[in-house]
Amino acid sequence: MKIVFDESLLNIVVCPKTHTHLVLDKKNYELISKTAGLAYPIRDGVPILIMDQAREIQDNS
Numbered sequence: 001m002k003i004v005f006d007e008s009l010l011n012i013v014v015c016p017k018t019h020t021h022l023v024l025d026k027k028n029y030e031l032i033s034k035t036a037g038l039a040y041p042i043r044d045g046v047p048i049l050i051m052d053q054a055r056e057i058q059d060n061s
Helices: 007-011
Strands: 023-025 030-033 038-043
Touching: 007 023
Parallel strands: none
Antiparallel strands: 023 030, 030 038
16 A cells, blocks of 8 residues: 655745755655655655755756
């Protein structure tokens, strides 16, 4: 059974680097900081908002 991320948390969690809002990437199950170019993993429904745990991403939009 996969524990689901509570999307209502998107109203209060922010990127620890830029303090900007995060976007849920349902496909990769991550929280995306477009400003920082980082993707924070979600494990067992809990966002891991540690910069060392985030992966760098490129904005393709």
